[in-house]
Amino acid sequence: MKKLLIIILAIVLIIGLYTWTAYNGLVISKEAVTAQWQQVETQYQRRFDLIPNLVESVKGAMSQEQAIFTALAEARTRYAGAQTVSDRAVAASQVETSLGRLLAVIENYPALKSIDAVQNLMTQLEGTENRVSVERQRFNESVRTYNVAIKRFPKSMIASIFGFEELAYFEAQTGADIAPKVQF
Numbered sequence: 001m002k003k004l005l006i007i008i009l010a011i012v013l014i015i016g017l018y019t020w021t022a023y024n025g026l027v028i029s030k031e032a033v034t035a036q037w038q039q040v041e042t043q044y045q046r047r048f049d050l051i052p053n054l055v056e057s058v059k060g061a062m063s064q065e066q067a068i069f070t071a072l073a074e075a076r077t078r079y080a081g082a083q084t085v086s087d088r089a090v091a092a093s094q095v096e097t098s099l100g101r102l103l104a105v106i107e108n109y110p111a112l113k114s115i116d117a118v119q120n121l122m123t124q125l126e127g128t129e130n131r132v133s134v135e136r137q138r139f140n141e142s143v144r145t146y147n148v149a150i151k152r153f154p155k156s157m158i159a160s161i162f163g164f165e166e167l168a169y170f171e172a173q174t175g176a177d178i179a180p181k182v183q184f
Contacts, residue, residue, distance in 0.1 A: 075098050
């Protein structure tokens with residue numbers, strides 16, 4: 001009887017320890033996803049801080065491209081007003097589309113390329129776009145790690161008991177793979 005009680009206590013202790021470590025591991029994994037999204041947001045903020053400077057530097061020389069500037073400002077405003085990660089991702093994709101059009105236009109204006117301020121801002125903007133891309137990739141990797149963790153047995157049981165749900169990946173907006181056309 002005493003051995004049976006010890007065995008039952010050992011089993012309960014092992015299950016309790018596993019549940020404790022599994023739960024804490026899932027919390028850590030979910031927080032890693034949240035932290036990584038904040039890195040994406042940081043790069044978006046850097047991008048949005050640069051955009052007004054770029055637009056003002058180029059606006060005078062490119063008044064005929066007012067539609068691009070307007071679309072860029074509207075996309076930036078939509079991003080600032082977005083409440084969810086999904087809304088922000090869509091708004092960020094719209095900003096990228098506008099930026100792509102703006103970059104294509106700037107490449108077709110040799111006089112603008114020679115303006116130091118434009119060159120400097122273009123370099124910074126390109127660097128920011130690379131940073132955003134890297135942080136998105138890291139975010140998706142964090143989401144993948146978390147999603148795998150909550151789906152693998154026996155952690156899947158712990159995840160369902162404590163309400164851990166699958167998270168969405170960052171996905172590019174439909175049509176983002178098509179280069180913008182610039183016509184004069």
